[in-house]
Amino acid sequence: MKTNNLISAAALGMTLLLSACASSEPQVTLLDGDIYMISTQAMFYGISATAEGVKQADAYCRQRSKHMELTNSESADGALGVIRARSVVMFRCVG
Numbered sequence: 778m779k780t781n782n783l784i785s786a787a788a789l790g791m792t793l794l795l796s797a798c799a800s801s802e803p804q805v806t807l808l809d810g811d812i813y814m815i816s817t818q819a820m821f822y823g824i825s826a827t828a829e830g831v832k833q834a835d836a837y838c839r840q841r842s843k844h845m846e847l848t849n850s851e852s853a854d855g856a857l858g859v860i861r862a863r864s865v866v867m868f869r870c871v872g
């Protein structure tokens with residue numbers, strides 16, 4: 778019985794951990810002229826935060842009937858339970 782409770786608790790913990798991997802809603806900021814910036818976070822790797830930022834940038838431009846052109850990106854990996862991975866994506870909407 779005690780083992781089943783432990784397994785259930787571990788499964789619940791993993792579910793919560795994985796659900797927390799989703800990036801928070803990004804804030805789109807106009808940097809200069811037609812260049813925008815989105816900052817995102819992820820649980821583990823900066824590359825996943827960058828992918829989420831690119832996805833959000835594309836959605837932002839599509840809402841304006843344009844397509845996204847990536848101009849730059851920077852990311853930093855996180856440390857599990859200590860620091861979340863971060864990314865900054867710079868882009869423009871063209872077309």
